Amino acid sequence: MFPAPITNASAKARAGYHIAVWIGLIIWILPIIAVALTSIRSVQDLNAGNYWGWPTETMFVENYRKVFTSSPMLRFLLNSTVITLVSVCGAIALATMAGFALSKYRFPGSTALLALFITGNFVPFQMLMIPVRDLSIHIIPVYDTIWALILFHIAFQTGFCTLFMRNFIAELPDELIEAARVEGVGEFKIFWHVIVPLVRPAMAALFVLVFTFVWNDFFWSLVLVQSDSARPVTAGLQALRETWTTTWHLVSAGSLLAAMPPVIVFFLMQRQFIAGLTFGATKG
Amino acid sequence: MKLSHSLACLLLGTSALAASSAFAGTVVLNASVASAPDRDAVNGAVASFEKANPDIKVEVNFYDEESNKTAIRNWLTTSPPDIIKWYAGNKMAQFVKPGLLADVSDIWTPQVKAEFGPGMVDSISVDGKQYGMPTSYSTWAIYYRKDVFAAAGVAPFKTFDDLVASCKVFRAKGITPVALGSKAPWPLAGWFDYIDLRQNGYAFHMDLMNGKVSWTDDKVKTVFADWKKMVDANCFAENHTNLAWREGLAMMNQGQAAMMLMGNYLIDSLTPESEPVTEAMSFPTIDPTVPRAEDAPIETYHIPAKAKNIPDAKKFLAYLGQADVQMQMTQAYHILPANPKAKPPENRLLQESASLASGAQSYAQFIDRDTADAVSTIAMTGFQEFLVHPDRLGRILQNIDRAAKRAYPN
Amino acid sequence: MVSNVSTNTFAPSLWKRYQRRLAPPLFVAPALIMFGIFVIWPVLESLWLSLHDWDGIGENRFVGLDNYVELFRDDPVFWTALKNNIYWLVAFLFAPAFGLALALFLNQAGLAMRFVKSLYFMPFVISQVVVGLMFGWFFNAEFGLLNHILTALDLPKIALLEDERFSTFAIIAAGLWPQVAYCMILYLTGLTAINPELIEAARMEGVKGWKLLWHIVLPQLLPATSIAVIVSVVGALRSFDLVSVMTGGGPYDSSTVLAYYMYEQTFGALRIGYGAAIATCLFLLMDVCVVIYLLRSLPSNKR
Numbered sequence: 001m002f003p004a005p006i007t008n009a010s011a012k013a014r015a016g017y018h019i020a021v022w023i024g025l026i027i028w029i030l031p032i033i034a035v036a037l038t039s040i041r042s043v044q045d046l047n048a049g050n051y052w053g054w055p056t057e058t059m060f061v062e063n064y065r066k067v068f069t070s071s072p073m074l075r076f077l078l079n080s081t082v083i084t085l086v087s088v089c090g091a092i093a094l095a096t097m098a099g100f101a102l103s104k105y106r107f108p109g110s111t112a113l114l115a116l117f118i119t120g121n122f123v124p125f126q127m128l129m130i131p132v133r134d135l136s137i138h139i140i141p142v143y144d145t146i147w148a149l150i151l152f153h154i155a156f157q158t159g160f161c162t163l164f165m166r167n168f169i170a171e172l173p174d175e176l177i178e179a180a181r182v183e184g185v186g187e188f189k190i191f192w193h194v195i196v197p198l199v200r201p202a203m204a205a206l207f208v209l210v211f212t213f214v215w216n217d218f219f220w221s222l223v224l225v226q227s228d229s230a231r232p233v234t235a236g237l238q239a240l241r242e243t244w245t246t247t248w249h250l251v252s253a254g255s256l257l258a259a260m261p262p263v264i265v266f267f268l269m270q271r272q273f274i275a276g277l278t279f280g281a282t283k284g
Numbered sequence: 285m286k287l288s289h290s291l292a293c294l295l296l297g298t299s300a301l302a303a304s305s306a307f308a309g310t311v312v313l314n315a316s317v318a319s320a321p322d323r324d325a326v327n328g329a330v331a332s333f334e335k336a337n338p339d340i341k342v343e344v345n346f347y348d349e350e351s352n353k354t355a356i357r358n359w360l361t362t363s364p365p366d367i368i369k370w371y372a373g374n375k376m377a378q379f380v381k382p383g384l385l386a387d388v389s390d391i392w393t394p395q396v397k398a399e400f401g402p403g404m405v406d407s408i409s410v411d412g413k414q415y416g417m418p419t420s421y422s423t424w425a426i427y428y429r430k431d432v433f434a435a436a437g438v439a440p441f442k443t444f445d446d447l448v449a450s451c452k453v454f455r456a457k458g459i460t461p462v463a464l465g466s467k468a469p470w471p472l473a474g475w476f477d478y479i480d481l482r483q484n485g486y487a488f489h490m491d492l493m494n495g496k497v498s499w500t501d502d503k504v505k506t507v508f509a510d511w512k513k514m515v516d517a518n519c520f521a522e523n524h525t526n527l528a529w530r531e532g533l534a535m536m537n538q539g540q541a542a543m544m545l546m547g548n549y550l551i552d553s554l555t556p557e558s559e560p561v562t563e564a565m566s567f568p569t570i571d572p573t574v575p576r577a578e579d580a581p582i583e584t585y586h587i588p589a590k591a592k593n594i595p596d597a598k599k600f601l602a603y604l605g606q607a608d609v610q611m612q613m614t615q616a617y618h619i620l621p622a623n624p625k626a627k628p629p630e631n632r633l634l635q636e637s638a639s640l641a642s643g644a645q646s647y648a649q650f651i652d653r654d655t656a657d658a659v660s661t662i663a664m665t666g667f668q669e670f671l672v673h674p675d676r677l678g679r680i681l682q683n684i685d686r687a688a689k690r691a692y693p694n
Numbered sequence: 695m696v697s698n699v700s701t702n703t704f705a706p707s708l709w710k711r712y713q714r715r716l717a718p719p720l721f722v723a724p725a726l727i728m729f730g731i732f733v734i735w736p737v738l739e740s741l742w743l744s745l746h747d748w749d750g751i752g753e754n755r756f757v758g759l760d761n762y763v764e765l766f767r768d769d770p771v772f773w774t775a776l777k778n779n780i781y782w783l784v785a786f787l788f789a790p791a792f793g794l795a796l797a798l799f800l801n802q803a804g805l806a807m808r809f810v811k812s813l814y815f816m817p818f819v820i821s822q823v824v825v826g827l828m829f830g831w832f833f834n835a836e837f838g839l840l841n842h843i844l845t846a847l848d849l850p851k852i853a854l855l856e857d858e859r860f861s862t863f864a865i866i867a868a869g870l871w872p873q874v875a876y877c878m879i880l881y882l883t884g885l886t887a888i889n890p891e892l893i894e895a896a897r898m899e900g901v902k903g904w905k906l907l908w909h910i911v912l913p914q915l916l917p918a919t920s921i922a923v924i925v926s927v928v929g930a931l932r933s934f935d936l937v938s939v940m941t942g943g944g945p946y947d948s949s950t951v952l953a954y955y956m957y958e959q960t961f962g963a964l965r966i967g968y969g970a971a972i973a974t975c976l977f978l979l980m981d982v983c984v985v986i987y988l989l990r991s992l993p994s995n996k997r
Contacts, residue, residue: 004902006802021800025813031828031871032816034839052839070320094725101721105714113722120733122984124931126956126973130743130966131736137358144355155732158725186710187717216821218935222957226347226355234823238939239348241827248831255824266819270812274879354961357750382751467942523835525945526856531836658963669946672858679770686768687963 039063039252059249067253072228076236077257083146083232084214084261087153092206094158099165100195104177114166120159125219128156133223148224149232153214161206164276168202169195205276208269212262233258309596312343312365316352318549325616332612333603340596360384364588366597372407372418372582373649374493374656379586380410386587386594389414391602399607399625403647407582416586417605418622420614423641424474424579425564427550427633428543429536432459436542441568444482444510451519454542462514463541464524465532472667473651473660474545477579480507482570486577486646493654495692499663499685505677510570512674525668536562547581548637552618564636575645581653582622656691659684737977744970761971771947772972775955778862779931779979782951785866786873786930790922793877794915798907800878801885811882818875826939829868830855833940855941858948865936865949873929877922884918885911927983931976952976 006017026033034052040063041055067073101107102114132152133143142148172195180190221235231239237258241251266273313330317323323346330342345365347355356368360379370376379385392414397405400418408416426441433440436457438450451461466472480489484503491497492504514520521541524532530553535541537558544550545567554562566576585604587597603609610621614629620638621628628638652660666680709716744761748754765772800811817825832839835853844851854864888911896902896910912919934953937943943950943958950958952972960969 003798003801017802018806021807021810024799025810028814029816031825031832032820034832035824035828052842094728097721098725101718105718107715107718110718113726116734117725117729120729122928122980123733123737124953124973124976124980125934126953126969127740127977128733128736129740129957129973130960130970131739132732135731135736137362141362143358143362151728152732155728158729159733162725181714187713191721212819216823218821218823218938222938226351227345228347229345234821237823237827239351251827255827259820259824262819262821263816266815267812274883277876277879277883357964361751379751384751467944469944469946523853523856526834526853526941527836658965661958661962665944665946668944672945683770 035252035255038248039256041249041252043247043249063249063253064257067250067257070250071240071254072231072236073233073240073254073257075228076231076233079146079230079236080215080232080234080258080261083149083153084211086150087157087214088207088210090150090154091157091161091210092203094154095161095165095206096169096196096199096203097191098158098162099167099169100191102162103166103170104172104174114163117159117162120156121163129219129223136224144225144227144230146225146230146232148230149217149220152220152224153217157210157213161210164206165199165202168199172198201272201275204269204272208265208273209276211265212273215262309339309593310341310343311367311593311596311600312345313367313600314345314347314352314355314359314365314369316347316349316369318349319552319617321552321617325613328616329604329609329613332609333600336603337599340599342600360588360590364590366587366591366593367600368586368588370416370584370586371649371653372416372584373653375649375653376408376416376584376586377410380415384589385415386589386591386597387413387415388417388587388598388601391417391598391605396602396605399623400605401624404582404622404624407649408584416584417601418582418584419604419610420619421580421582421622422547422549423620423637424478424545424547424567425637425640426543426545426567427536427562427564429539429541429558429561430563431561432539432542438542440563440565444479444568444570447568448513448517448519450542451514451517455518460521460535460541461517461519461543462521463532463536463544464521465527465529466524466668466671467526467528469664469668470650470652471529471532471546472671473664474547474579475511476507476663476667477648477651478545478567479510479570480504481577481579481648482567482574483507483510485574486648489577489648490654493648493651495655495659495688495694499688500681504681508670508674508677508681511670515671515674520671525672548620548634551631551633551637554633559633562633564633564640566640576643577646577648578641578644579650580641580644580647581650655688658691659687662687740970740973743967744974746967746970748966749964750966757967761968762975764968765971765975771950771955772952772975774947775950775952775972776975776979778949778951779976781862782866782869782930782933783927783983785863785870786926787923789870789873789926789929790877790881790919792870792874793879793922794881796874796878797881797885801882811879815875815879817872818879820872822872822935823939825868825872826936829864829871829936830940833864855949856945858945861941861945861949865933865940868940869929869933869936873926876925876929880918880922880925881915884915888914924984924987927987928980931980931983952979 006014009017037052037055040058040060042057042059045056098117102110136143136148136151140151142151176194176198177190180194185193215232216234217232218234218238221232222238225231225235228236228239237251237254240254313326315323315326317326326344326346330344334340334342352369356370359365359368361384370379376385392405404418405414408414408418428440432454436450436453436459438453439446441447441450454461464471477489480492483506488497488503492499492501497504521527521532521535529546533544533546533550533553536544537553537555539558551559585601587594587601591597605623607621607623607625610623610626611629614621614626618629618631618634620634628635648654651663655663663684666684670677670680745756745758746754747757747760796814800807800814831837833854835841835851835856840854841851852860854860892910892914893906896906901910931951932953933951934957937949937951937954938957941949943954947955953976956969956972956976959965959972
């Protein structure tokens, strides 16, 4: 193990190490701590200029309740939830099928298709902005609805997810599929009964990853949605900043609310998250 | 006899049904609002309209101003609502030219025209036809702390030189003369507009806006020379480039800054402590021979050409123009009604600013509504750069001029 | 081969006979269709739009390469944006190194350590909008925490986001925070996969510290490094959110990047074709980076 395990060092060194780690941690997440503190501060504190000291009174319930009563925050959170969950499931479904095809079958164009999905990942959003917006206004009229975001995210995330799934399924032994074919099982049944159960860990990893990416998306929320009724929380937060200009306790509370879901998903499914991110790091 | 009687009843009944269904309609209103009181004002107008017209239902969708600006272009070209909120003058003309707004000249009867006066009517007219209904306008003024002025021994300004001289006095007392927040650079455009209007007059200003005069013209350079006097006298707040305008206002609310040039919506952001000691004054004179002009951007409602229910929408538009309706709206949300017959709300500063603005020879709509967007965006960032680096003026003006030549190729 | 139980051999369906050939395209089709509509086609259309002059509602006029000529010859903001993008790229290339340092620091076992590692990773999971808001306040010249600390230490206040010389760097600092967290996790995982026997053998020969790191550990971390680099390059060029929230490209366009400038030109100045040209330049820049990376990593992967 590198560096040398701390358990081998003296008790003093061990203690020193742990102190250093925790102090480092506090400095590292200081911005988050600061925002959390501000979110429970009272308006008087802010007006008096007490931004960084300990709050004179803690207004946790009041501030967070005010966020929901003075703005469409609940609507924003709901929109984000629907958009994210549907997009993630859609992208994973499409990618699993495509990944299966690209890894276990050899057909003309399969390499080209894989290359297409890979390069698509590197396209900057700005290159897609105008045409996708026009598409959602004129051709598939979903502009300003959550469906515009859902359709786009499914399409874009499919690129990365297909690559991921393809690599994962490629590792599965061909014998399983052959055996099923010998039994006379049709291709779609093979997919559903043989492949899908085996790729659950990969699906879990993709779920957490794509959840984070889609939930935190800001750019497309700005481009494809204008109404509060369809707006997700990232863009909603930005719009609320105009209304809440000097009420930072509300902006802070709103920011934390917006940041929470991916953090919760991450903490619940850490292992899958990290597996998803680092997939390929150990597989070359 | 009986048969014809019952037939007659039947006929009457069905025709009554037909009549009501012909008039029963829905009007979709996409309302751009700046705050909660603004939203209340719109809801109030909708409620009273529905009461007066029980067969029409108004469906309201609320948007913030920025979203409205972005979305409106999409609405107009695809499937728009029946009523939209926009701005008068050039901004409206941009949509009239491609035929995106409905002609509403029929609701502009001679009485209505007389009620509003030629200024307002012109602002929503193109080629003699009317395309909208003005509902409110904002005035600009220098709002100042009379207590801070008194403590420094400064009197309200008569001339621009008074303003520049006062900056030294304020600085000596440790007060920031001009509160400013230019992260979104439009407040700076207020300064540019006014110095230009006072120095060169309305006619020249509009020629500049319409691309008839170059931005590198000497007269434009004198505007910046005047402005530079303020920069040299250290008039403006430090670090304004990353402050929102309300954050800049906070300095004045706390008594650490003396004044701010701003639209009348500033009034709602004053604190209970600062409001009683805040006054308004007109932008001082530079050239006394130049007729007085003010910035008074007008907000308007329009009907898109592709709207589904134009007849009922016209009724709503006409309703919004009525003096009593405009008064009712401005009670909830303190702005100035466009209809001169409507009394402005009972707010001291608001009425002060309105009376200061009245009586001017001409009214401009503010640079971001008077000239093409491609020009105003470059111009406003240019103003910001000028305040921090006045020596870069030559390059700044060339950039703006290039954009203007592209936008107005003649 | 065991025959099907089904006795429908009279007219075996096309499907049953050819499904092994027909299935793959059908599996790929939905993903391909979505991807084609929302990614491939838009790239082509953007390229086409960049050759036109259009404000979105009026006439769509073909102007050939005029937009590009204007960008390169007449537009100082384009060059500022490009320069800033280069700063972002260079700065983000340090992210893997910082991430490695953090990973080495935290690579100890224990329940507490697992919790700590998760917390160190949190910046990556938070939306960039929130990161931008946090750092915006931190750096603010009037009421930011940074200046509070400086004042407490008797140092002069500094204005970062308000000063054209520093605004980009302040935003880059904010961007590095989540990026380093990401690299840290990549390396932490990579470190768990290195061969313990090699380490033991080296230690027994007296190799330790920097030498051990450089000669034994780092080569084994190559896969993690390569992902960290590519992710950092892509992240550097995608910096829209932070620029938008923290400075809006200001003061006076000094902190803008191509991604943000493009957005501004499209929605603010209403020049659709011009915006598409800027996007194309960004696309080319990203392609150049990817190609350079691939050219460098492919030969080494052949090992």
